[in-house]
Structure formats: structure tokens, C-alpha cells
Amino acid sequence: MSAPILELRDVKTHFPLHRGLIFRRDAGTVKAVDGVTLSVQKGEVLGLVGESGCGKSTLARTILQLLPTTAGTVLLGGRNLTTADAAEVRAARRDLQMIFQDPYASLNPRMTVFDTLAEPLRVHGVCPLEAIPARVHRLMERVGLAPRFLRKYPHEFSGGQRQRIAIARALALEPRIVVADEPVSALDVSIQAQILNLLAGLCREIDLTLIFIAHDLSVVKHISDRVAVMYLGRIVELGTAADVIERPQHPYTKALVSAIPVPDPDVERTRQRLVLPGDPPSPINPPSGCAFHPRCAHAVARCREAVPPLVPAGPAREAACIRLGEI
Amino acid sequence: MPLLKVTDLRTSFHTRTGVTRAVDGVSFSLERGETLGIVGESGSGKSVTCYSILGLIPQPPGRIEGGSAVFAGTDLLRCRPEEARALRGKRIAMIFQDPMTSLNPYLRIGDQLIEPLLIHERLSREDARRRSLAMLEAVGINDAARRIDLYPHEFSGGMRQRVMIAMALITKPELLISDEPTTALDVTVQAQILELIRRMQRELGMAVIFITHDLGVVSGLCDRVQVMYAGRIVETADTRTLFHAPKHPYTRALQRSIPALQAKGSTLYTIPGLPPDLSRPVAGCAFAARCEHAVTACRGERPELREAGTGHRHACPRAHAGEL
Numbered sequence: 001m002s003a004p005i006l007e008l009r010d011v012k013t014h015f016p017l018h019r020g021l022i023f024r025r026d027a028g029t030v031k032a033v034d035g036v037t038l039s040v041q042k043g044e045v046l047g048l049v050g051e052s053g054c055g056k057s058t059l060a061r062t063i064l065q066l067l068p069t070t071a072g073t074v075l076l077g078g079r080n081l082t083t084a085d086a087a088e089v090r091a092a093r094r095d096l097q098m099i100f101q102d103p104y105a106s107l108n109p110r111m112t113v114f115d116t117l118a119e120p121l122r123v124h125g126v127c128p129l130e131a132i133p134a135r136v137h138r139l140m141e142r143v144g145l146a147p148r149f150l151r152k153y154p155h156e157f158s159g160g161q162r163q164r165i166a167i168a169r170a171l172a173l174e175p176r177i178v179v180a181d182e183p184v185s186a187l188d189v190s191i192q193a194q195i196l197n198l199l200a201g202l203c204r205e206i207d208l209t210l211i212f213i214a215h216d217l218s219v220v221k222h223i224s225d226r227v228a229v230m231y232l233g234r235i236v237e238l239g240t241a242a243d244v245i246e247r248p249q250h251p252y253t254k255a256l257v258s259a260i261p262v263p264d265p266d267v268e269r270t271r272q273r274l275v276l277p278g279d280p281p282s283p284i285n286p287p288s289g290c291a292f293h294p295r296c297a298h299a300v301a302r303c304r305e306a307v308p309p310l311v312p313a314g315p316a317r318e319a320a321c322i323r324l325g326e327i
Numbered sequence: 328m329p330l331l332k333v334t335d336l337r338t339s340f341h342t343r344t345g346v347t348r349a350v351d352g353v354s355f356s357l358e359r360g361e362t363l364g365i366v367g368e369s370g371s372g373k374s375v376t377c378y379s380i381l382g383l384i385p386q387p388p389g390r391i392e393g394g395s396a397v398f399a400g401t402d403l404l405r406c407r408p409e410e411a412r413a414l415r416g417k418r419i420a421m422i423f424q425d426p427m428t429s430l431n432p433y434l435r436i437g438d439q440l441i442e443p444l445l446i447h448e449r450l451s452r453e454d455a456r457r458r459s460l461a462m463l464e465a466v467g468i469n470d471a472a473r474r475i476d477l478y479p480h481e482f483s484g485g486m487r488q489r490v491m492i493a494m495a496l497i498t499k500p501e502l503l504i505s506d507e508p509t510t511a512l513d514v515t516v517q518a519q520i521l522e523l524i525r526r527m528q529r530e531l532g533m534a535v536i537f538i539t540h541d542l543g544v545v546s547g548l549c550d551r552v553q554v555m556y557a558g559r560i561v562e563t564a565d566t567r568t569l570f571h572a573p574k575h576p577y578t579r580a581l582q583r584s585i586p587a588l589q590a591k592g593s594t595l596y597t598i599p600g601l602p603p604d605l606s607r608p609v610a611g612c613a614f615a616a617r618c619e620h621a622v623t624a625c626r627g628e629r630p631e632l633r634e635a636g637t638g639h640r641h642a643c644p645r646a647h648a649g650e651l
Contacts, residue, residue, distance in 0.1 A: 051513040052484075158601055188368040188540060193584035193595040200594070215513060222586035222595070259518035261543030263585055265566045268547030275522050276515045279483045 003078065004039035005209055006063070006177055011036045011072035013055075013062045017284065028284050032058035034233035035072070037310070040177070040211065045203055047224030047241060048213045049256070051280050055233040056213050060179045063211070064096050065089050077176070094124055097170035101182035103162035107154040113140070113165055114150045120172045135172075143168040143198060160191035167198065171206075179211045184219060196223055217260050221245045226316075229253045232283055232291040235310060239317035250319045251296045251327065290321070298327045329356035330502060330534050331380075336394035336404075338372075338379045341387060345606040349375040351558035353394075354632075359501065362528065362535045364549035364566070366542060366581070370602055372558040373538045377504045379404070381421060382411050398502070417447040420495035424507040426487035430479040436463075436490055437475040443498050462493045466523055485516035492523060499531055506538045521548060542585060546570055551638070554578045557603050557613035560632060562641035575641040576651065577614045612642070620651055 013033040018024045032055045040046050048056045061067045063074055069082045076092055100106040107116060117136045121127060127135060140147055143164040154162055163183060170178050184192040200223055202208050214220050220227055224241040237250040248254045258274040276295050281287055290308050293299040302322060313319040338350040350372040357363050365373045378384050380396045380403055396403045403411055423429045431439055441455035463471035466489040479487060488508060495503060509517040528535055537549055545552050546566060553563035562575040573579050583596035600617040603609050611626040630642045645651050
């Protein structure tokens with residue numbers, strides 16, 4: 001296997017909490033991302049799933065260096081971004097782009113489609129000014145937007161079309177990696193399918209590396225080569241998409257898979273459902289040992305002692321549970 | 328006699344830009360204890376249908392143009408406001424998508440929970456508080472005796488939705504209308520809430536209308552489903568028939584666009600185009616412009632819902648003629 005295009009080594013992103021306005025004192029730390037090690041190959045689609053608050057969006061922002069890393073390293077093509085200076089990070093942004101969940105909030109309402117797409121080209125000086133219109137044209141075609149929309153503003157578009165504009169903007173600089181944070185969660189099913197097809201097509205055609213964040217496992221399974229399941233700032237299971245979702249090994253992944261409603265009444269009426277008790281615990285004061293143990297049906301005393309590491313659990317498969325062989 | 332019978336309900340919104348026909352001739356009925364799913368994409372009129380029945384449409388800009396909604400002998404659209412108020416919150420209850428905006432942030436949970444009991448059952452505060460506590464426990468809130476005195480912001484999303492359900496069910500309603508109650512929640516919490524609704528429905532024997540865009544949720548919860556498109560019902564059937572033998576091209580298209588059933592690498596089926604603009608008159612079938620089976624006749628007359636089997640009705644003339 002060739003060297004990974006993106007590598008995370010024990011990445012931690014913590015947010016300090018303060019109490020009081022004038023006499024600020026420390027009131028703990030939110031460990032949003034707490035020791036993530038992961039590598040992504042060129043052209044791969046990696047799905048990142050987990051419940052709200054598990055740190056998946058923080059991890060995305062950490063990869064892009066939109067948030068300072070507390071510890072660990074983020075390597076893009078072998079270059080360490082956590083120690084890079086501002087100019088280097090800025091240069092690295094050409095290779096790393098992001099698509100956000102809400103296309104209503106992530107597009108500037110005062111900029112036309114043309115301005116939105118031309119801005120990154122101008123800022124990074126990727127082509128002579130007179131070549132910009134032609135490139136914007138090509139971008140719009142690439143994402144399936146008619147060129148007659150060039151002079152329109154975001155409010156004149158539907159949600160799905162806005163997400164296309166956001167995708168075009170992310171692709172403008174021909175990045176090596178795109179991180180998409182819940183790009184289809186705000187869209188209706190029929191529109192969601194269009195955007196998923198578009199993203200899958202782009203990955204195939206331009207060999208794009210995509211990190212796809214979602215809470216919907218069926219969407220992730222459809223688009224991803226590999227899936228990483230996060231719980232409270234850590235990866236608890238990692239493997240090929242179909243393998244993880246069809247044969248989950250970690251008790252949390254099992255519960256997550258079992259909670260997805262299946263659009264088939266016969267399956268729904270007969271299957272065994274594992275309903276997890278309670279809510280995810282707070283990342284300010286996580287449970288000792290395995291953070292999942294208070295909600296886990298298989299937890300034993302040992303689970304409270306130490307944080308379980310990710311261990312091999314089959315071919316190209318890792319899981320962080322000390323009772324893998326027993327359950 | 329059905330518990331609720333809605334006939335030819337028409338609701339529109341009058342704005343500067345024109346008249347939007349959000350609900351355009353919807354008829355359905357619901358038996359006691361039955362669970363009906365209403366499925367559709369944003370703007371299909373599923374929420375407006377239920378808001379109209381409950382008198383929750385702001386008028387203006389909204390206007391109920393016609394039709395009736397008879398609940399246990401009372402036409403909710405024509406009765407006096409105090410009659411509707413006597414039913415709402417007592418015999419008919421509703422839960423909404425976002426519990427944070429439906430709970431009053433200034434009031435303790437307990438004060439909000441006892442309100443329907445004070446109004447509708449004229450209980451004393453002590454009795455009402457006792458009932459509220461029992462209800463909070465019934466919906467699975469641990470440590471209810473302490474939590475009853477907390478404010479909504481001190482609860483998590485799933486807990487707030489439980490409080491909403493407790494509040495809706497505290498008067499033991501005969502009909503519960505839920506508008507996407509789990510859309511904002513994580514799947515694991517969604518599973519808890521669906522389980523809770525199922526259990527409460529069994530215990531209280533109430534009828535449920537469940538509005539959602541998620542076909543997966545419907546398949547496990549509902550006895551019957553109706554699919555809405557552009558302000559009309561395009562297909563209705565019992566859940567098994569709707570999932571295994573859908574007839575209307577829109578229902579089929581919706582089903583085919585769900586990623587759950589497809590393998591990686593396969594292209595998802597997509598419905599071309601966008602839903603029609605309801606502020607313009609739609610000629611013929613509203614789905615025709617996006618339908619792969621549309622013929623010239625589809626753009627002529629507006630198709631009506633017609634029987635295609637026991638309890639199975641849909642509004643596609645071509646499917647009725649056996650052409651699809």
C-alpha cells in the first residue's frame with residue numbers, strides 16, 4: 001500500500017471550560033476528540049459516523065486546522081499541519097476543502113454563484129484572471145448546475161441546488177481531500193439521492209478523497225469504502241463499510257445498526273432491536289475506562305478500568321472492546 | 328364510526344406573491360387505536376394538514392378554504408373556538424419536531440406538565456403534580472421527583488422529547504398527532520422514543536397520526552400509510568401493501584431513492600426535477616413533470632384517488648389501467 005494521503009496520529013482536540021466572568025477559573029475540559037489515529041488512502045471514501053456530540057464534526061475541523069490541535073499530529077501528504085505556520089496552513093487549504101451541512105448558512109447570501117466560485121480561484125491565484133470565467137463554467141457543469149444560474153443569488157435556489165454550489169466551491173481549487181460534514185442531512189430523500197450520486201460520481205471521475213461525516217448509517221454505507229464509528233471522542237470500530245454495518249463487532253456499533261429503521265415492514269416487525277438506555281455521556285466528565293460501559297449490555301468490572309485500545313478484529317478491521325471474543 | 332374523518336380539506340396561504348395551495352383536497356379517516364403514517368417531502372402539505380385539523384394555522388396568511396374534519400361528532404373546522412379548545416390538549420394531543428421550541432423555557436417542567444390537568448380536569452395542584460410525576464416515570468425519566476422542578480434547558484434532546492410526550496399524554500388523549508417527533512434526534516434516541524410511543528399507544532389504546540419523511544420509521548410503527556405530494560394524497564394503503572406493492576410512481580420513486588436498500592457503487596435512483604410551485608395552478612397530475620411514465624393525458628385532468636384493492640387507493644390513472 002502506498003503512503004496515506006492523510007494521517008492522524010493520536011489527535012486530541014480539547015476545549016477548556018471556564019467559570020466566572022472576571023475571576024476566570026478552570027472548570028474542566030471538554031475532550032471533544034481524544035486520541036484519534038487514522039489514515040486515509042488517496043481516492044478513498046471514509047465514512048465517519050456517531051451520535052451528536054461524539055466529536056465527528058470537531059475531528060473534521062481539526063483535520064482542516066480550523067481548530068487548534070491540543071495534541072497529536074495531522075499529516076497531509078507527509079507534511080505536519082499542526083506545527084505548520086499560518087502561511088503553510090493556508091497553502092494546505094488548497095488541498096483540503098470542506099462542505100458543510102447547511103447550505104443555507106454556508107453560502108454568502110450577498111454573493112452570486114459566480115462570485116462564490118470565483119473567489120477561491122482569485123484568492124489562491126490558481127489561474128490568470130481572464131481564465132476564471134471558463135473555470136467557473138466548468139465547475140458548474142461538473143456539479144450539474146446550468147450556466148444560466150451564474151448571476152443568481154443563493155436564496156433563488158432550492159436546498160439541493162445550494163448544496164451543489166457548496167460542492168462546486170469546495171472543488172474549485174482541485175483539492176486532494178474534501179471533508180463533507182453531514183452534507184445530505186438537511187435534504188429530502190429524493191434530493192439526498194441526487195447529491196449522493198453527485199459525490200460518488202466525483203470520487204470516481206476525479207479520484208477525489210472524501211471524508212464523509214453523517215449520523216445516517218445507511219447513507220454512509222452507500223457511499224463509503226471504509227467506516228469509522230466514533231463514540232465520545234474516540235474511534236471504537238473501523239473497517240470496510242459493508243463489513244462494519246453488516247457484521248458489527250463493537251457493542252456500540254451493534255446498537256447503532258440495530259436502531260436504524262428499515263423501510264420494510266416485515267423486517268421491522270420481526271427483528272430484535274437493541275434499544276440503548278440513556279443518552280451519550282458528557283465529554284466533560286466521561287465515564288472511566290471504556291466510555292460506553294454505562295450503556296453497554298455486556299459491560300463487566302474490567303471495562304471500567306482502562307480505555308480499551310483499537311485492536312485488530314479480523315481482516316482490515318479494528319474494534320475497541322476488551323470483550324470482543326466473548327460477546 | 329371513525330374517530331376522525333377528514334373530508335376534502337383545503338388550506339391555502341395568501342401572501343403578497345400569490346395564493347399557495349398547501350393542502351388541496353385531502354380526505355382520510357382514522358379508526359380508534361389505529362396508527363396512520365403521513366409521508367411526504369418538505370412542502371407536500373403533511374404538516375399543514377394536521378395543523379389545519381387542530382386549528383393551528385395562523386389566519387391570515389392561512390385560510391381554510393373548505394372541507395370538514397369531524398372528530399367524535401364535532402367538526403373541528405366549524406365548531407366554536409371554545410369547543411375546539413376543550414378537545415385540544417385533552418382528547419387530541421400533539422407533539423412537535425423540536426421540543427426546545429415547544430416547551431416554555433421560563434417555566435419548570437412540572438408547571439408545564441400540570442397545566443393541562445388544571446385546565447381540563449380541574450385537579451388540585453397537588454393531585455396534578457402527583458399525576459405528572461407518575462407520567463414522567465412512565466415515559467422513562469429517571470429521578471423524576473427531582474427533575475420535575477428543572478427547566479427545559481437542563482434536559483437533553485431525547486429527554487425533552489420524553490417530557491413533550493408526557494405532556495401530550497397526561498390527559499389520556501384518544502388521538503395523538505406527532506409531527507416528525509424524532510427527526511432532530513440521534514438514531515439510538517429515536518429508537519427509544521419510537522419504542523415509547525408504541526408502548527404508550529398500547530397502554531392507552533389511542534390513535535396516532537405520525538407525520539414523517541422517513542419511510543423506515545413508518546414501516547415499523549404504522550398500520551396504514553398515506554403518501555402526500557403537492558398538497559394531495561397520491562397513495563394510501565396498509566403498510567405492507569404500500570411497501571411491497573406500491574402502485575403510484577411517486578411512492579415507487581421515493582422507495583427507490585432510499586440508500587438503505589442499495590449496495591455501494593450502485594447509482595441511487597433519483598427523481599428528476601423539483602416539486603411544483605404550489606402558488607401556480609397545476610394542470611393534471613402534479614407529479615407528471617417528474618414522472619418517467621407520464622403521457623400527454625397525465626397533464627390534462629387532475630387524477631382522483633381511486634380504489635385499487637381493499638383499503639388501497641391511489642391517484643395514478645395509468646397504474647389503474649394496468650399500463651405500468
